[in-house]
Amino acid sequence: MDDFVVALGGKTGNFQGQFDYVLTHSYGHILQLKEPQEMVGDDKKTRYSSWRSLKYFPWDEKDFSWAKKIVPGRMKTLKEIRDAAKDCDGIIIATDDDPSGEGDLLGWEIVNAIHWKKVVYRIRFEDQSPKSIIAAMRQMTDVTNQMEQGEYLEALARQRFDLLSMQLSRIAMIYAKKAGYRPKTMRIGRLKSAIVGLIFDRNTEIENYVKKPYFEVKFKDQNGNIFSRKFDPDKDKFRFAEIKGAKDDLANFASSSIVIDEKKLKKQTPPPLVDLGQIGILVGAKGYKDKEIIKTYQDMYQAQIVSYPRTEDTQVTLEQFNELLPLVDQIANVIGVDSKLLIRRKPRLKFITKQAAHGANRPGLKVPKSLEQLEKRFGKIGVEIYQVVAKSYLAMLAEDYVYEAQKAHLAKYPDFKSSIQLPKEMNYKLIFDDRDLSDEEEIEAHEFKDPAAPFVYEGANPKPGKPTKKFILNFLKKHNIGTGATRLQTLAEISSGKGSLASLYRGGYILNYEGQVQAILSKGSMIASPKITKRLFDGMDRVKRKELDYQLIPQSMQTIVRHDMPIFETNSTILDQNATLQKLASKHQTKTVSKKVASKDKVTGKFNGEEISFNQTWGGHKFTQQEVADLLEGKTITINYRSKRGAQKSVSGKLAKQSYKGRSFYGFKPEF
DNA sequence: GCAAGGTC
Helix, strand or coil: CHHHHHHHCCCEEEECCCEEEECCCCCCCCEEECCHHHHCCHHHHHHHHCCCCHHHCCCCHHHCCCCEEECCCCHHHHHHHHHHHCCCCEEEEEEECCCCCHHHHHHHHHHHHCCCCCEEEEEEECCCCHHHHHHHHHCCEECCCHHHCHHHHHHHHHHHHHHHCCHHHHHHHHHHHHCCCCCCCCCCCHHHHHHHHHHHHHHHHHHHCCCCEEEEEEEECCCCCEEECCCCCCCCCCCECCHHHHHHHHCCCCCECEEEEEEEEEEECCCCCCCHHHHHHHHHCCCCCHHHHHHHHHHHHHCCCECCCCCCCCCECHHHHHHHHHHHHHHHHHHCCCHHHCCCCCCCHHHECCCCCCCCCCECCCCCCCHHHHHHHHHHHHHHHHHHHHHHHHHCCCCCEEEEEEEEEECCCCCCEEEEEEEEECCHHHHCCHHHHCCCCCCCCCCCCCCEEEEEEEEECCCCCCCEHHHHHHHHHHCCCCCHHHHHHHHHHHCCCCCCCEEEECCEEEECHHHHHHHHHHCCCCCCCCHHHHHHHHHHHHHHCCCCCCCHHHHHHHHHHHHHHHHHHHHHCCHHHCHHHHHHHHHHHHHCCCCCCCCCCEEEEEECCEEEEEECEECCEECCHHHHHHHHCCCCEEEEEECCCCCEEEEEEEEEEEEECCEEEEEEEECC
8 A cells, every 4th residue: 555655645535536535455355255054044054064975975065155254363454444435425445457356356355345325436557656556547447337347257267166165175085984984174275285296206206216226337427427328228329237248238338538529618597586485496495384474474574574475476667676776785795695796787688578567576675774773673584585685686696607618529439428517606596595596406527537438327217206295285376376476475385284184394395194094085186276367367258358257267166066976986985905105004003092093984785695785894804895895795804903002903704683772683693 | 176366
């Protein structure tokens, strides 16, 4: 709002002789949808509260009133807006121009909540400069008929779609329980499930990885540079599965001198400005938790030390660039960067955009006096954050990194080649080293040095990398899921609190019990596919353009649920086969009272000419189909079971008519 | 118990 006060000349006033205005502000979503069971009639409350029966799914979105309630703690803001609007003739919803319609949604939520019956206008600003704000004010549009406004409807559709996806958590829970598992909760949704699925797939690949070593002759020069041949598995025969082959091959080679083919000077421009996800990676590497990073960054933003956190922008406008330019020496001084490196005071085009609401994450207009002062106010983590943000920004003002690319081959064996990159001028890399953000390992480079000698090199098929924070954030970025901030936020949410699905272990995420159960259950489902977000966004775009009825988007959740339910069901039968889950399940038992409980599932069949049913599980052991058939035939079988004290034991027995508390039943009778 | 979106 401060930017509007500056642009329009006060908190109240007259806009260009056209109308009087009063400025007031909101704060994120002031309202949220009620719980499913709160949105339906009394006769349907049982159905929409239930976590017990599959017969209640899929939900019918037509049963919902889609009523909203005030977010706890936001009543004050709502009242302020209501009071400010009291004597006005119209309300202008003013937010940045974001394609998802979220600004329209949260604006309309407020307008509806205060029962506003007069005119509503909409403006969208490109950035928060006075020029852009005034330009936006001049392009006010009347949106009073909200059900005709595409941006509102697309966001409404998204919101309802996401809420309806809740039911998949209940469905997963029911299938989990039927299979004998007791997760505390399931958290299935298009974002969380995409991440959980990614972690699951990566870790499964790692578990299934079988190292296949190979051996071949390579050369090493006096500085350790390696010369090797290009390998084509269809043609070439110089790679051996056993070391002996390569050792024999070694006899065919002798030391050789090096011929340099090419020396070229190359330049590399500074990397794009960091987003909050990357800040999370870099600061997280120093041992701080994502949640702390997000919170501290938010606090620093409110103190204007850094710019707006939840930006979608990766560049800045020329105005934003020029605004910060007079402060760069001061910023450099605070973080101990030599101002002399900041040569490019005119921006490179790659960092500049015509349109940016908030601009990329960067230092704010208030420069801290010193790192000590920063630490006093925001802790050591604040210092780390500021350093990352400031260095990334200042690097943009430095000259390109210059290196010499050299290519060489061996004089005696021209097929053996090598290439190196020799740093010549570090320039921006003296300020900000982007190595930590890329997956490539940088090797210290040395000049080629004669002679190169042959040796037997041992390689292997590459082991899949762990699902690191970097890997997950890059994956989400690639699939256009969320902004840098929401990506980091979701990742933080997934690995903390009571609904925790995963945890960070030695740099990689591993799923815990709940995460593993839901990953297996939702494997191959639509809700867990990263494509679902793209499909949703495409649909929203069509709603915005009035090509699609917005109600069809929430309605499509019925199709998704119908499609996914049988997948969950099939997947629930293989929970028992997942070794990682079995390990987690045994830990889960010791931690909580709830555990892999004996399933009460019954099996039926003919026994002694009589149609009977009996429990499929005994002592934690679930009879296989073969065992069930054997039991029905009267055969004695031997099973492994869990004793009351938890020990694994073996026992033989057969099916028999028994009685318990005066009630007769058929069941497995052990022969102790 | 369950989503994803927003954060003066």
